[in-house]
């Protein structure tokens with residue numbers, strides 16, 4: 199991390215409007231400037247820059263931050279690189295601290311070694327006789343020379359330590375070889391051997407095109423079929439998307455990314471013209487990869503094989519997608535084929551058709567279910583009910599149910615209604631059964647706020663907006679902040695990131711550093727928090743002109759919370775009654791009554 203001094207200096211001296219203007223056409227809008235966002239596809243501007251606060255934010259894709267964040271993101275630079283660039287531009291003389299320099303140097307050396315290895319493996323593949331085997335393999339897989347060159351494919355010879363020896367001759371040290379993962383110690387622990395032997399090599403690049411790791415595929419029968427660079431300072435598997443360096447511009451242009459699972463799938467699709475394809479690295483989609491993708495688009499199409507574990511995981515990732523406001527569709531590949539084999543057999547035209555028929559998550563799950571249960575048999579109903587119960591969003595659950603009824607109706611519309619009812623009944627019964635074993639006789643209520651409101655998706659739009667308004671007023675206006683925090687405690691906010699920011703504001707009020715809140719954006723380590731704060735700082739506050747604007751919103755939040763609790767308690771009561779586990783003096787009654795009373799008082803106080 200560069201010294202905080204230089205970060206402060208840059209923030210003070212850089213004119214954010216000037217810096218951003220070099221990339222984006224800004225037009226004035228009140229105190230701020232707006233533009234079409236350079237980080238996602240849009241037709242009306244939702245990208246704002248505030249010269250006063252030194253911040254920018256896009257309300258479309260939720261990217262945001264300070265001037266350093268902007269340069270980092272638009273130029274694809276590391277933090278240190280962005281600092282170096284800006285300080286050069288501003289004529290600030292910057293001497294990185296020794297620790298920063300050491301860190302940078304080590305990173306630089308690893309990159310150099312990887313770069314050297316990319317060229318070494320390429321040389322073996324193309325120029326030597328021993329590369330013939332790998333060239334044959336590429337030929338069989340119909341990978342053209344141009345494509346292989348573009349992906350910088352290579353071949354690791356079937357020898358023990360060729361790379362180890364040659365790289366040392368080129369000036370690299372043993373500890374660097376070990377750290378890069380290109381070499382490993384022998385089992386006896388004395389010598390060094392090459393990690394990749396007799397394998398086709400897929401260099402892995404970061405979005406900026408720097409080689410951070412390698413994947414190797416056996417050419418014979420050996421095991422494992424694929425081998426990757428272990429975790430290194432440069433390479434963290436769960437944060438890597440293969441081919442993103444080649445795909446990122448196409449993803450932005452097309453407004454969509456195609457997600458596949460293997461190196462060969464990505465390469466074949468690029469060769470067939472689907473240049474917006476990236477591959478996950480063996481691991482399922484996770485928050486890290488989703489966040490990386492979100493920088494380029496919020497629409498993805500998943501094209502995983504039918505029998506892959508990744509597909510199953512993706513089908514269970516509805517929450518992940520919703521939380522990141524991703525629009526996800528699924529390609530239905532035929533049994534036994536993967537994108538690579540499919541495109542070889544049916545060409546780009548065939549794959550394009552598949553893409554066009556890609557289905558939403560809900561529809562895709564129903565398709566799967568109906569495929570294995572073509573009729574509403576007892577087993578089919580059971581599977582359907584399990585599927586429906588796993589869909590947490592009520593609207594999605596309903597559309598899933600309707601779709602199932604439709605599919606099972608066998609083209610007889612008069613049957614749909616009855617099927618819907620049957621499904622609905624079965625679902626209710628299932629939920630009742632599910633709840634029973636987990637409930638103890640004690641009347642403890644799980645905190646619905648903690649359990650069901652972890653993401654904004656299940657909270658009604660209006661309530662969410664009320665909370666956002668309060669947060670925006672709190673971070674932008676000191677008087678509002680005081681007032682709000684005197685009426686509501688940080689823990690009462692629904693979203694955990696809002697709770698966290700409210701606590702931060704409260705601390706800033708206490709130590710008189712409220713004015714520095716915009717500067718804090720740079721210091722928050724968590725990207726999600728940073729973006730939330732930059733968004734709130736640039737949000738519109740015109741709602742404040744209404745009478746009791748703040749009180750009204752706090753009421754709405756409280757009321758919503760109470761309603762959730764009351765609903766929970768009522769369900770608990772009904773369940774106890776249904777199972778006859780209730781006595782007249784059961785505390786649940788009293789608790790419920792109290793909640794209802796509180797709700798009534800609330801409505802009276804309210805507007």
Ligand SMILES: [Zn+2]
Nearest residue numbers: 235238256259
């Ligand atoms: Zn945007």
